[in-house]
Amino acid sequence: MIGIGIVGYGYWGPNLARNFSVLPACRVAAICEIQPDRQALAARQHPGARITSDYEDLLKAQDIQAIVVATPVSSHHALTKAALLAGKDVLVEKPLAATVAHAEELVRLAAARNCILAVDHTFLFTGAVRKIKTIVDEGLLGDLLYFDSVRINLGLFQNDVNVISDLAPHDLSILMHLIGKEPASVRAMGAQHGPERIESLAYLHLEYDNNFLAHFHFSWLAPVKIRNTILAGTNKMLVYNDLEPTEKVKIYDKGITISADAKSANKLKVDYRTGDILAPKLVHREALSVEAEHFLDCVRQRNAPLASGLDGLKVVRILEAAQQSLGAGGKRITMGPT
Structure with a gap:
């Protein structure tokens, strides 16, 4: 069973959580969101998930193997870097980062930590x-x-x-x-x-x-x-x-x-x-369902994602x-x- 932690429950986060929650051998273990009204929505829609405003709770959780980043692009680098340093596989919403320098650092870090880094290029x-x-x-x-x-x-x-x-x-x-x-x-x-x-x-x-x-x-x-x-x-x-x-x-x-x-x-x-x-x-x-299933397969089998961190870097360039x-x-x- 792969545990998923989702950070960001604004526009795109609920779609990601919905798709991961219905896939076999996978559970949405925790959702991190800072807005109280969005926390309440996440709790109603995913009563089995822990709801927190502290991202460290996801990074330290032993039952979470992968982090899904669904926040504004300005936060992609910091959140993804922290997840990779914690040894978590990551699926990050597009684009990978706001700058080429940040995207390059994430690609290097994922390779050094032997972590899966995938970018949410849903199409x-x-x-x-x-x-x-x-x-x-x-x-x-x-x-x-x-x-x-x-x-x-x-x-x-x-x-x-x-x-x-x-x-x-x-x-x-x-x-x-x-x-x-x-x-x-x-x-x-x-x-x-x-x-x-x-x-x-x-x-x-x-x-x-x-x-x-x-x-x-x-x-x-x-x-x-x-x-x-x-x-x-x-x-x-x-x-x-x-x-x-x-x-x-x-x-x-x-x-x-x-x-x-x-x-x-x-x-x-x-x-x-x-x-x-x-x-x-x-x-x-639904493309997002196919993508979520593909990401889980990459986590299990340690395969390179169809939309890898390197592919995301090329877009950012x-x-x-x-x-x-x-x-x-x-x-x-x-x-x-x-």
């Missing part, structure tokens, strides 16, 4: 992204050309991070999971339209050494909610609409063929191909480069390997 565990990963790995799309993503809505405005730090970890984790490569450069531009002096609208642009491009549009100030991604290849193109209730993924047999123009030796001919549209069958299960680019008016920031 990697959705049926849609798992299917897209299979499609990419099988080469169905051909050579990948570009990744174009839009994640916009009216709200929710944050007061501690900008729209890139808030929303980009979702799409960056998906992109890096699918292609397995880090960008050569990062550029970002944004505008501040909210109550705080932070960007509420932003565009993020990644360039890769093989001419692959990734472009992202993030906004808290849009009249409609859109969660749409295009992944184009030389053979076929894929559209992922996360708001579509059933057919979230569609594969389009569309593309171009470039050949020499028989009428002119100095021109190239472009032929356009339009074929069928395929909506593959997806596994419909892009986020930090994006902040540098924003501060420099959209300047291209060159990236080296992690």
